[in-house]
Amino acid sequence: MxxxxxxxRKRIDVSMSGETDLLISVEDDGLGIPVGEQENIFEPFARLNDKNRTNVPSLGLGLTGVKALVEAMGGKIALVSGEGLGTRFTIQIPPL
Structure with missing residues (x-):
């Protein structure tokens, strides 16, 4: 989050649902993640290369940690994004 x-830009939507698996979705209306960089976004120290983005301080470890925690619980994390269209991350966690 x-x-x-x-x-x-202005909006964030967060939702939770699920009867069996827990589904958590976080969506923003930001600049999005370029398709060519989506594959590496969960790697340690990953940073987007677009110079037109706001200069947000980051070590590039947040999504790496989230993915590790989700997978440790047997879950999955996925992203849907497009340049200029924002980004949605969805986490699916099975019953523990």
């Missing part, structure tokens, strides 16, 4: 706060 902190990434959504840092990179949003």
């Amino acid at each position: 902190s990434n959504a706060l840092k990179h949003r």
Whole structure:
């Protein structure tokens, strides 16, 4: 959620649902993540290369940690993003 706060223009939507698996979705209306960089966004120290973005301080470890925690619980994390269209991260966690 902190990434959504840092990179949003005006809006963030957060939702939770699920009857069996827990589904958490965080969506912003920011600049989006270029398709060519989406594959590496969960790698340690990953930073987007676009110079037109706001200069937000970051070590590039947040999404790496989130992915590790989600996978440790047997879950998955996915992203849907497009340049200029914002980004949505969805986390799916099975019952523990």
